[in-house]
Amino acid sequence: MGVIKSARPVVIGLEVHLQLNTSSKLFCSCSTDYIGRTPNTNVCPICLAVPGTLPIINDRAVALGARMGLGLHCEIQNYSNFHRKNYFYPDLPKAYQITQYELPIAVGGYMDIEGDGGPKRVRIHHLHLEEDAGKLVHPTTDGRMTGAAYSLVDYNRGGVPLSEVVSEPDMSSPAEAREYVTRLRQLARYLDVSDGEMESGSLRVDANISLSNADGSLGTRVEIKNMNSFKSIERALEYEIGRQNKVLASGGRIIQETRLWDDSEGVTRSMRNKETASDYRYYPEMDLAPIVITDEEIEKFKEDIPELPWEKRERFARDFGLSKEEISVLTEQKELAAYYEGVVNAGAPPERAANWVRMEVLRVINEAGCSITGFGVKPAVLAELVRKIENRELSNTVGKDVLDLLVKDGCSLEDAINRSGASSAKLTGSSLDGLIATVMEANADVVGVIKSGQDKKGGKAKFLHGLIMKESRGQADPKEAAEALSRMLEL
């Protein structure tokens, strides 16, 4: 994990918005499926703020907010309520956003991450529910707001439920901030709370960053918005650390403000002076009854929590004896972890199955640009293939060809093995010796070096072994080939 150098200690806190996996909006029955939809089609009198309409809270949004809170070890509140956050910006037609303010649904909690200096606990201040805003289009030639004669609004996204997770300022570097968001997204996905796609905007991150003063007190914080990828989180924070260090080193002072990250230019730009809470004129939302969650309901939410990433990691280490790196890759997505477990449960040895899922299955998926859910080879089929490799009925090389055939043609394992040519007589005994002799003859100089005792590290012998395996097109057993080669080299 990279650590950026700063003259003063860096203090970072993050606010992460997650779009919740609901079908309908937070306070009305309009669809949340707005990507690619004709503007202003997912709208109704409630989300367009027609006078006289009343919002009603979405039950699933409450459940998902509580679920995420539990995943973050927060305390779920029996009683929470909503406020109106007033601001004059036309992305919400009411001129205020309905959001939780004084009494959020979940408070406290933490998220454990791999910090710069080892395991680190990032405290969670709270998690609250709120509605998303609509989208504004500023029709200028450069796409910026400045200079636009007017703006266009699409309210399809307005009212989509969000949970905002507010951390304490416990992160000390851009890399830690990125790691925190990565773990948070993984948790949201494990819990089916959100798809966490940054590209489509269902996960958005605002960062508060400051440099500590010489006496150790917190410096003036700056908020950074518009970071649309994991990479941009790191880049924006790195840039901001450099900018603030430069300002302070030249005797200047940091202004409390909101800055926008410009990804193409690689800089942050001042957006506006930071509004103070009182400028938003929060006051209770009298159109909505409070959210009351009973203890029984909280217990039910707890019972519904599936195995969480860190629990799965522990179990994989305990049950399958895999390395930390293997576990990290296999448990990154719960669907991949489930696939791996399916392969093992179908009889494949855990370690070899881990290798195959990590290396080959992910290779095929990446090449095809699909996800594990779209991967056509069933776990039981891969388990059988892995078992055959383990039993040396097939070599690794042939196994890869077979897997490619399974994916490409969707045929049965038997067909794929037949078509790979591996089912024909295996190269063994005198046939194998014949092939080795041919390779040795064609590489007499290498053989000479080995026989003269100059190949102390065995690199030349490995080279020959590689050639034999290549020439055999995977039909020779690697171990048998190595033994035969040693015998024929008289080693």
Place this chain on the structure above:
Amino acid sequence: MKMSVDREITLRMARAAQIRVAPEDVDHMMDSINDILSFCALVGDLDCTGTPDFTWRMKKRPSRRPDITRDWEDRERFKEKAPAIDGNFFRVPRISSEV
């Protein structure tokens, strides 16, 4: 206790509400706000002895809506009534803070 605002707070309120106030109108706006605050103070002077608190009495858990989608078929009427439309978008004045 009666509250009041001065010119500085009046201008800050205008900024927060994004209302452009001409210099010659500031005093009038300040007087109007102070009139409202005076009325609030008057209401506050009422003797409410014996009047029960206005509280939210919840006999059961407030209802929630099931997560079911429903199309609003009459949405074209919103466009008909909107002050300005541009294609399928609502058209709004440029953002004043960006001017």
